[in-house]
Amino acid sequence: MTSLDFPGWSDAQLARVEQALHRWVPADAPAGLGEAMRYAVLDGGKRARPLLVLAACEAVRGNDQAALRAACAVELIHAYSLVHDDMPCMDNDVLRRGKPTVHVRFGEAQALLAGDALQALAFELLTPGDGSVPEAMQAALCRLLARAAGSGGMAGGQAIDLASVGKPLSEPQLRGMHRLKTGALLQGSVRMGAACAPQGVGEAALAALDDYGAAVGLAFQVVDDILDVTADSAALGKTAGKDAAADKPTYVSLLGLDASRALARELLAQAHRALDASGLPDAGRLRALADLVVQRNR
Amino acid sequence: MTSLDFPGWSDAQLARVEQALHRWVPADAPAGLGEAMRYAVLDGGKRARPLLVLAACEAVRGNDQAALRAACAVELIHAYSLVHDDMPCMDNDVLRRGKPTVHVRFGEAQALLAGDALQALAFELLTPGDGSVPEAMQAALCRLLARAAGSGGMAGGQAIDLASVGKPLSEPQLRGMHRLKTGALLQGSVRMGAACAPQGVGEAALAALDDYGAAVGLAFQVVDDILDVTADSAALGKTAGKDAAADKPTYVSLLGLDASRALARELLAQAHRALDASGLPDAGRLRALADLVVQRNR
Numbered sequence: 001m002t003s004l005d006f007p008g009w010s011d012a013q014l015a016r017v018e019q020a021l022h023r024w025v026p027a028d029a030p031a032g033l034g035e036a037m038r039y040a041v042l043d044g045g046k047r048a049r050p051l052l053v054l055a056a057c058e059a060v061r062g063n064d065q066a067a068l069r070a071a072c073a074v075e076l077i078h079a080y081s082l083v084h085d086d087m088p089c090m091d092n093d094v095l096r097r098g099k100p101t102v103h104v105r106f107g108e109a110q111a112l113l114a115g116d117a118l119q120a121l122a123f124e125l126l127t128p129g130d131g132s133v134p135e136a137m138q139a140a141l142c143r144l145l146a147r148a149a150g151s152g153g154m155a156g157g158q159a160i161d162l163a164s165v166g167k168p169l170s171e172p173q174l175r176g177m178h179r180l181k182t183g184a185l186l187q188g189s190v191r192m193g194a195a196c197a198p199q200g201v202g203e204a205a206l207a208a209l210d211d212y213g214a215a216v217g218l219a220f221q222v223v224d225d226i227l228d229v230t231a232d233s234a235a236l237g238k239t240a241g242k243d244a245a246a247d248k249p250t251y252v253s254l255l256g257l258d259a260s261r262a263l264a265r266e267l268l269a270q271a272h273r274a275l276d277a278s279g280l281p282d283a284g285r286l287r288a289l290a291d292l293v294v295q296r297n298r
Numbered sequence: 299m300t301s302l303d304f305p306g307w308s309d310a311q312l313a314r315v316e317q318a319l320h321r322w323v324p325a326d327a328p329a330g331l332g333e334a335m336r337y338a339v340l341d342g343g344k345r346a347r348p349l350l351v352l353a354a355c356e357a358v359r360g361n362d363q364a365a366l367r368a369a370c371a372v373e374l375i376h377a378y379s380l381v382h383d384d385m386p387c388m389d390n391d392v393l394r395r396g397k398p399t400v401h402v403r404f405g406e407a408q409a410l411l412a413g414d415a416l417q418a419l420a421f422e423l424l425t426p427g428d429g430s431v432p433e434a435m436q437a438a439l440c441r442l443l444a445r446a447a448g449s450g451g452m453a454g455g456q457a458i459d460l461a462s463v464g465k466p467l468s469e470p471q472l473r474g475m476h477r478l479k480t481g482a483l484l485q486g487s488v489r490m491g492a493a494c495a496p497q498g499v500g501e502a503a504l505a506a507l508d509d510y511g512a513a514v515g516l517a518f519q520v521v522d523d524i525l526d527v528t529a530d531s532a533a534l535g536k537t538a539g540k541d542a543a544a545d546k547p548t549y550v551s552l553l554g555l556d557a558s559r560a561l562a563r564e565l566l567a568q569a570h571r572a573l574d575a576s577g578l579p580d581a582g583r584l585r586a587l588a589d590l591v592v593q594r595n596r
Contacts, residue, residue, distance in 0.1 A: 029449035030478070033457035037449060084414060089385075089406035108387035109460050112410070113453050116382060119414065120448030123421050127441035138437035143425035150418030151327035151335060155411050159331035162407050180328070 006288040010051060013071075017050045018042070020072050024125055029117065036106040036114035037121070041079045044097035048220065048293060049074040049189040055285035056193025056209065059278075063196045066133040070141050070192040073122040077149045078185060080118035083111050085158070119149070140195045148188025157181025161248070169249040178221040179214070186220055187213030190286075208278035212271050216290050219267035223294055225250040226260050231298060268294045304586040308349060311369075315348045316340070318370050322423055327415065334404040334412035335419070339377045342395035346518065346591065347372040347487040353583035354491025354507065357576075361494045364431040368439050368490040371420040375447045376483060378416035381409050383456070417447070438493045446486025455479025459546070467547040476519040477512070484518055485511030488584075506576035510569050514588050517565035521592055523548040524558050529596060566592045 004012065025041050026034045050071035057067035086093040086101040087108060094104050103111035126133075126141045133141075147153055157180030164177060190213035194201050201209070229252050251260040271290040275283040302310065323339050324332045348369035355365035384391040384399040385406060392402050401409035424431075424439045431439075445451055455478030462475060488511035492499050499507070527550050549558045569588040573581040 026449055029457070030454040031457040031461040033449050033454055080414075084410055087387075087410065089410060110457065112382055112385065112387060113457050113460070116378075116413070116417065116447075117449040117453035119417050120444050120451075120453060122444075123440050124444035124448055127437050127444060129441055135437040136433040138440070139425050139433040142421050142436070142440045143427055146418050146420075146422035146425060149414075150422055151324055151331050151415040153418075155415035155418060156328040156331055159327070159329040159408065159411050162411070163329040 006285065009285060010288075010292075013051060013054050014047055016068060017047055017054075017071050017075065020068055021075065024072060025076075025118075025121065032106065032110060033113055033117060036102055036110045037118055039099075039105060040083045040102050040114055040118065041076060044099070045075070045079070046296070046298070047075060048289075049078055049185060051289055052186060052189035052213075052216070052286075053193040055289050056190045057196040058193075058285050059209075059280045059283045060194050060197035060201050060205075061282060062193065063133065063137065063198055066137050066141065066196040067193055069125045069128065069133065070145075070189075070196065073125045073141070073145055074148075074185060074189045074192065076118045076122040076125070077145065077154070080115040080122075081149075081154060081158070081185075083115040083118070087111060090158075090162075122149075134198075137195065137198075141192055144188055144191050144195060148184045148191075153180055153184030153188065154182075157184065164249060166247045167249070169254070171254055174249055174251065174254060175218065178218060182221050182224075183214060183217030186217035189213070190216075205278045205280055208274045208280075211274035212278070212286060212290070215267045215270040215274060216293055219264050219271065219290070220293050222251045222260055222264045222267065223296065225252045226257065226264065227296075227298065228252070229257070264294050304583065307583060308586075308590075311349060311352050312345055314366060315345055315352075315369050315373065318366055319373065322370060323374075323416075323419065330404065330408060331411055331415060334400055334408045335416055337397075337403060338381045338400050338412055338416065339374060342397070343373070343377070344594070344596070345373060346587075347376055347483060349587055350484060350487035350511075350514070350584075351491040353587050354488045355494040356491075356583050357507075357578045357581045358492050358495035358499050358503075359580060360491065361431065361435065361496055364435050364439065364494040365491055367423045367426065367431065368443075368487075368494065371423045371439070371443055372446075372483060372487045372490065374416045374420040374423070375443065375452070378413040378420075379447075379452060379456070379483075381413040381416070385409060388460075420447075432496070435493065435496075439490055442486055442489050442493060446482045446489075451478055451482030451486065452480075455482065462547060464545045465547070467552070469552055472547055472549065472552060473516065476516060480519050480522075481512060481515030484515035487511070488514075503576045503578055506572045506578075509572035510576070510584060510588070513565045513568040513572060514591055517562050517569065517588070518591050520549045520558055520562045520565065521594065523550045524555065524562065525594075525596065526550070527555070562592050 021041055025038050028034055053071040053074060054067050083102045085091050086096055087103050094101055102114060123142055127138045157177055160177040161181055190209050194209050268290055275287050319339055323336050326332055351369040351372060352365050381400045383389050384394055385401050392399055400412060421440055425436045455475055458475040459479055488507050492507050566588055573585055
């Protein structure tokens with residue numbers, strides 16, 4: 001699909017991901033569990049992580065079937081984290097993607113189980129037994145996803161977030177939290193896309209893709225913080241202003257709106273420079289995705 | 299270690315598993331998360347699942363390093379399920395392995411995150427990047443664990459359990475619930491041990507091991523139900539009589555104590571017959587483990 005312009009490519013990829021998620025998130029799991037899992041995942045979200053996987057795979061001319069599975073797997077991890085994050089013992093949020101959150105709709109116990117089952121499903125998607133993805137690639141994808149999702153990545157960042165409510169954080173501390181909380185899975189998405197290269201990717205290109213992923217990951221969070229104060233709940237599909245209301249440190253509360261916007265622009269420039277340095281000829285989708293992350297309005 | 303008698307072998311394996319868990323469950327995860335994870339996993343539990351993995355690996359003369367990782371990974375999944383299961387929105391239990399439950403000790407939010415991070419860590423353990431386990435074996439182990447833990451296994455069984463409180467279940471319905479809730483991970487443990495065979499295992503032997511795993515898995519639950527009414531909390535290390543108090547269907551409430559004991563004996567005989575049918579010469583540890591599961595008093 002290298003011939004399509006970015007919106008055309010993006011629309012086509014989003015449709016593929018949606019279709020795959022509809023197929024792979026089971027409707028028939030017992031006792032309403034499947035219904036809760038599908039509610040948490042389908043028909044919503046920007047799918048930024050799947051697009052990063054697929055764009056990175058295109059940049060390295062990787063295995064497209066592996067990338068589609070990886071794209072869905074990272075989205076399942078993201079979706080489970082939102083389900084658990086919204087629960088009363090965490091952020092206690094009632095609105096997500098314009099709909100009642102999973103625990104509001106299905107009860108807390110079912111929300112807890114649905115999140116747990118979505119995490120397991122992510123690793124199940126990465127390990128098909130049908131020979132469609134080389135087994136060494138399956139192992140590499142599981143390794144990258146587990147590290148990005150676990151205590152050294154997303155879950156660790158959430159623990160820092162929990163411990164930070166009502167505390168003044170310095171900019172390096174805030175950056176350290178986001179590097180794990182949202183950055184690890186976004187950077188992990190880029191790595192997983194690159195891991196779909198049948199013959200691997202050179203070390204210099206991998207390092208450049210890591211720089212790209214780190215810059216886009218942080219930019220994503222800075223823009224989230226900006227949108228939390230500049231957009232309304234209807235546009236966001238979630239409760240606007242909730243971080244400020246919860247007395248959570250954000251880039252806007254720390255740096256102000258103008259400096260946050262300048263930081264987002266600088267991170268975008270960093271992402272572009274990293275792609276230039278990667279030497280990958282097909283990195284155009286990754287470049288356009290970085291633009292989208294910074295220029296989005298929801 | 300084939301020359302040791304069963305207690306000697308079992309003690310040695312338990313010490314290895316404990317040492318490996320101490321090494322692999324991170325103490326340094328951010329903001330107290332590592333502490334909560336270690337509290338949930340270390341120095342407690344019967345380690346029935348790790349022993350099943352290691353005994354099955356011995357039966358197929360498998361890769362011992364892979365089996366140790368698999369043994370720890372299944373235990374992490376089991377431990378995370380207990381942390382989440384004990385939370386107020388689920389069973390709301392305060393005592394586990396003779397200690398306050400994780401959410402009592404660390405708060406609900408940290409317990410939720412610790413469980414999530416333990417699940418991710420399980421898959422991280424299965425996918426070392428150091429070449430110590432063949433990558434095809436890593437992929438197979440992840441596949442088996444993800445299926446055993448997810449909506450078609452343990453999490454699905456928990457959803458049935460949730461939906462069954464206060465409802466009369468038939469014996470086949472109760473068996474169906476336990477086949478997923480506890481059976482999937484126990485049977486999965488046996489499968490994972492068998493997946494450590496470098497050249498694979500013949501289909502007939504695999505089917506026999508599956509029969510063994512199914513029988514032992516169900517026996518485990520039947521004995522749990524018996525102990526719930528015959529043992530006291532101090533011996534169990536958890537709240538005795540809680541299933542009856544919660545109006546949960548159990549084998550004892552359905553069949554009575556004597557018939558439940560007869561069922562456990564019959565399942566043990568099934569497990570023995572399956573091992574005889576497997577044709578595996580080194581299945582002695584699996585046989586002794588089945589005995590232990592049925593004859594335990596906690």
